[in-house]
Amino acid sequence: MITQQRFKKSVIALLLTIYLLILAGALVRVTGSGMGCPDWPRCFEQFVPPTSESQLRPDYIEYYSQKTGHEIAPFNLYHTYTEYVNRLIAVFTGLIAIGMLVFSFSYKNENKKMIYFSIMVLLAIGFEGWLGKKVVSSNLKEFVVSLHMLVSLIIVFMLTYLAVASQAFKSIEVKPLPLLRNLSLVLVVLTAIQILFGTQVRENLDSIAKRIDDRSLWFNHIEISFYIHRTFSWVLLLASFYLYFKSKQIQPAIFNASKYLLITTLLQIITGVFMYYFAVPKAAQATHLLIGCISFGLLCFINIQLNPKVKEVIASS
Numbered sequence: 001m002i003t004q005q006r007f008k009k010s011v012i013a014l015l016l017t018i019y020l021l022i023l024a025g026a027l028v029r030v031t032g033s034g035m036g037c038p039d040w041p042r043c044f045e046q047f048v049p050p051t052s053e054s055q056l057r058p059d060y061i062e063y064y065s066q067k068t069g070h071e072i073a074p075f076n077l078y079h080t081y082t083e084y085v086n087r088l089i090a091v092f093t094g095l096i097a098i099g100m101l102v103f104s105f106s107y108k109n110e111n112k113k114m115i116y117f118s119i120m121v122l123l124a125i126g127f128e129g130w131l132g133k134k135v136v137s138s139n140l141k142e143f144v145v146s147l148h149m150l151v152s153l154i155i156v157f158m159l160t161y162l163a164v165a166s167q168a169f170k171s172i173e174v175k176p177l178p179l180l181r182n183l184s185l186v187l188v189v190l191t192a193i194q195i196l197f198g199t200q201v202r203e204n205l206d207s208i209a210k211r212i213d214d215r216s217l218w219f220n221h222i223e224i225s226f227y228i229h230r231t232f233s234w235v236l237l238l239a240s241f242y243l244y245f246k247s248k249q250i251q252p253a254i255f256n257a258s259k260y261l262l263i264t265t266l267l268q269i270i271t272g273v274f275m276y277y278f279a280v281p282k283a284a285q286a287t288h289l290l291i292g293c294i295s296f297g298l299l300c301f302i303n304i305q306l307n308p309k310v311k312e313v314i315a316s317s
């Protein structure tokens with residue numbers, strides 16, 4: 001029983017750490033710190049990176065350029081430590097995931113799904129670590145960065161399932177309402193598609209940024225994916241409004257979650273519009289990404305709570 005409590009705590013801790021990692025990853029990207037550590041998993045071949053250029057070998061630029069196969073920028077303390085903190089959070093995340101897997105064995109007699117899902121979460125986090133290496137070795141290839149983000153959404157989904165099924169989040173008695181369940185499922189899929197369009201817009205802006213320094217000119221060169229992404233947000237907003245009003249008729253926790261979803265969708269649109277009119281501020285980029293992932297997590301929560309099969313798992317445990 002004590003270990004089951006520990007399992008529930010580790011699921012919540014892991015979910016929060018994953019969001020912290022998503023934010024850290026977004027900050028690494030918008031500050032251009034991705035290459036702050038040229039190698040992986042160590043940074044400048046050290047466990048704690050240097051604090052000044054003088055601590056590196058004199059020919060470090062040629063050395064690491066040759067070693068990695070792409071050009072290395074001069075040492076930048078701020079970039080190196082932004083990337084390093086991101087990696088530390090990643091290691092911390094991996095350790096919590098291992099702890100969660102150990103604690104999941106407390107369910108071995110009642111609900112083996114907890115163990116299987118915990119294994120999948122750990123494997124997905126390991127895969128993310130490997131993709132992280134690819135992000136560095138591919139010199140931040142846009143496609144790899146997008147894949148890296150999509151895997152983190154899958155992790156959010158699996159952890160939300162574990163949190164609901166283990167009752168780490170309070171289980172809610174929900175009337176069987178297929179309309180709401182289906183609507184929330186449609187919204188999960190639509191939000192994932194919207195995030196996919198978001199990754200296209202980001203890939204597009206990243207390639208424009210390589211050619212044009214002046215951020216206020218970036219939208220003059222933007223491709224069609226941006227206009228699809230922008231217009232599609234109206235569909236999501238309308239669907240979230242509908243879910244909000246409909247869920248008023250059922251349990252308060254679903255209503256609360258759909259209220260938060262409506263707020264995050266509105267914030268998403270506001271930060272998107274802000275990027276468009278105010279020359280893509282870095283803070284708005286990172287906030288926009290984080291809020292998109294929070295919306296996705298809220299939708300997973302709503303959908304899983306409305307799924308009778310998860311309730312059966314809870315009842316049988």
Ligand code: HEM
Pocket residue numbers: 145146149191194195197198199200201202203205206229230232233236237265268269270271272273275276285286288289292293295
């Ligand atoms: C509910 C609606 C929305 C969702 C869920 C959403 C989600 C996302 C996500 C997750 C990303 C980041 C992808 C990545 O970094 O890989 C993104 C990027 C982007 N989105 Fe949205 N978005 C929404 C609405 C909007 C709106 C209304 C606008 C503009 C008016 C907008 C403009 C952008 C831009 C410019 C980027 C690229 C930002 C960058 O380079 O960091 N988005 N979107």
